[in-house]
Amino acid sequence: MTLLTDNWMQIAVALGIGLLIGIERERRKGGGRDRAPAGIRTYAVTALLGALAFELGGVPLLAVVTLSVAGFIALGYFRTRNQRDPGLTSEFVQLLTLLLGALAMREPLLASSLGVTVALLLAARTRIHTFVRKTLTEAELHDALVLAGAALVVLPLLPDSYMGPFNAINPHTLWIIVVLMMSISASGYIALRLLGPRYGLPTAGLASGFVSSSATIASMGTLAKQKPELMPAAVGGAVLSTVATIVQMAVVLGATHPATLTAMAVPLLLAGLMAVTYGAWFFVKALRQNPPETISMGRAFSFRSALILASTMGTVLLIAAALNAWLGSAGLIAGTAIAGFADTHSPAVSIASLAAGGKLEAAEAVLPILLAMSTNTVTKIVLAVLNGGSRFALQVIPGLVLTIAAAWLGGLQDLMN
Known part of the structure; x- marks a missing residue:
């Protein structure tokens, strides 16, 4: 109860970061057997996991949780590595979402700014690729x-x-x-x-x-x-x-x-x-x-x-x-x-x-x-x-x-x- 009373705003920021990034990832998730393993719910939970891990156990618990999540992400990548997109963007973004959730408990303004920036970069994927490959x-x-x-x-x-x-x-x-x-x-x-x-x-x-x-x-x-x-x-x-x-x-x-x-x-x-x-x-x-x-x-x-x-x-x-x-x-x-x-x-x-x-x-x-x-x-x-x-x-x-x-x-x- 004390955790929620004292830090509800930071937790809300962490959840907002996960939802914002997750919405963008959900739109690119695809469907069927070849769909990506993580969508809006996964990213929201990942951000909350990072926030709670840092709040309850500090850096040591956050490190353990990060390694555990990285292991699950690696398993998901090996399952989908033969799809048309072999990139690691989603995997790294999920880890980043976890860390941003943790950061929101200490620096909510910085964490939210970085979360918006990440979402913008992800949403501008096609334009960025076109600019780099054809325009620049x-x-x-x-x-x-x-x-x-x-x-x-x-x-x-x-x-x-x-x-x-x-x-x-x-x-x-x-x-x-x-x-x-x-x-x-x-x-x-x-x-x-x-x-x-x-x-x-x-x-x-x-x-x-x-x-x-x-x-x-x-x-x-x-x-x-x-x-x-x-x-x-x-x-x-x-x-x-x-x-x-x-x-x-x-x-x-x-x-x-x-x-x-x-x-x-x-x-x-x-x-x-x-x-x-x-x-x-x-x-x-x-x-x-x-x-x-x-x-x-x-x-x-x-x-x-x-x-x-x-x-x-x-x-x-x-x-x-x-x-x-x-x-x-x-x-x-x-x-x-x-x-x-x-x-x-x-x-x-x-x-x-x-x-x-x-x-x-x-x-x-x-x-x-x-x-x-x-x-x-x-x-x-x-x-x-x-x-x-x-x-x-x-x-x-x-x-x-x-x-x-x-x-x-x-x-x-x-x-x-």
Whole structure:
């Protein structure tokens, strides 16, 4: 009576887990002589067995019960091993149900969450198999493994401290940026993969802008020059790629030094709204046209580009720290502005890293970051003219200028203080 009074909620959670998983297994159980040995009742009883074993005898009794159940499961598997499905999913799930029932007596919320997750994985069996075997390509699998290795293996091993000349390099922070750049690029790739070419070049421009907005503007300009009928879509993609740049900027600043992101919040927000508004106008115009037949997907991300970006960030960080040490704030601003011609994220992260290291205040980072964004805008304008011609450039340049002007307007108050 005491057991039921004190632990009825945990027991109910254990029973719910067994019923939830059992319902899914019952639907796949089959019928006749070839049916699976375990259904909804078996899974419900298994979960309750685990809960009661753990409550009455703790880990020792649970271990004995688990071994006993494993023996019965093995007998059931040998009886049905010659059926068309030789997998071990049901057998392992039954053991997992037993352990989840036991876990519910100590951590009911965690146990119920895991139970729902298991049920979802089981119910999505066909879709998962189709995705892995027919949808996921070999290159995409390779990219996913590289990203997982970078995030889960390399990142935890890197020291999280400032070192090197001028004490300016933090390997852990630089690698976080690498992982973020690959993750964001992969997210854009997935979005384009799911949407397909229906939404045309604007979607592709937004997605590829996560890799390089400058390169996106150049490629869109080349396409617009070759196929003038795609001009609105190409312009929309070019301008929307700057939205990706701003989103990346917010993410990398937040990962490097949240206070710097707070200082840059208004400039980035205004710049993003301006870019979205201008790009959306051309996006709507592009939707009224026939979308391009195909869009080259390429790879989910470029690991080489991410490494080059990290190296560039490290170099810029050293240069900025050296100029700051030798010339003060004037040298820091000059170095950041020059680096912006090549990439806007490297100097921004460098400045944020200096702020994180206590070498300057977060508010002092606004001016150099805005200068880096401005010089990078100059690079984009030059690429638009050279690759897209006058007609393309005359439509893209106003969006670029308005976007950077909005950023300066948003940072005006900090600059005047």
